[in-house]
Amino acid sequence: MNKKAIDVLAPFSVEQAEIVREQIRKTSVSQQIHDALRRRILTLELAPGENLSRNEIAVYYGVSQTPVRDALMKLEEEGLIDIFPQSKTEVSRIDVAQARETQFLRMSLEIEIARRLAAAREPDRIAAASxxxxxxxxxxxxxxxxxxxxxxxxxxxxxxxxxxxxxxxxLITDRSGHIDRLRKLNLPDPGKVSEILDYHERILGAIADGKPELAEKLVREHLSGTLAQVEQIVARHPEYF
Structure with a gap:
């Protein structure tokens, strides 16, 4: 244990410190399982409607059922799984209304971000994105x-x-499970990847050139792309909705 951790635990008795350490360990394992399951859900490796067994997950990851339970509860809060007490747990269907809600929040924020970056006229601030x-x-x-x-x-x-x-x-990421799965279904469509690259390049160009209105327009168009195709996506994959 490093010095910082020892300092944090110093006020506790030996028994209390051990309880804290155990909570840290459980939290860490639970978070790792949550992240692993979340990624498998977002990539559709675990498909909407698929049953999840707490016992099988525990065996798969080599842990007790307690961190698995905690991970599943967090996934339920994020809307990525549905838990039916005394019955079953399954990956949630993609909720288009929730996807639209999250996208509204993200677009509002990202438009303001693009405008601020363009108004700042500081190209170094977008070096990482470039x-x-x-x-x-x-x-x-x-x-x-x-x-x-x-x-x-x-x-x-x-x-x-x-x-x-x-x-x-x-904050947005925690709420983005439904729109992210829609994007996963949309990404392989012909021309979609090239379109994303084109928008990213043009958005950075508008920011670098100090054009807030153009940056806003491009962000709005870019982030509207998948939801504009939602009817076609649902028609191709009705079993996911």
């Missing part, structure tokens, strides 16, 4: 859609961080 865009192009050329999608989220997170509101990105 570097991510270059890596996205490489992922596209390699045909790696999973990595491309990860980089897509990182690109937008860097814009939030550029104006000092990175914590708001985490």
């Amino acid at each position: 570097a991510i865009l270059a890596r996205q192009r490489t992922a596209h050329e390699a045909g790696d859609l999973t990595y491309f999608a990860d980089l897509d989220r990182t690109f937008h997170r860097e814009l939030f961080k550029a104006v000092g509101v990175g914590n708001l990105w985490e």
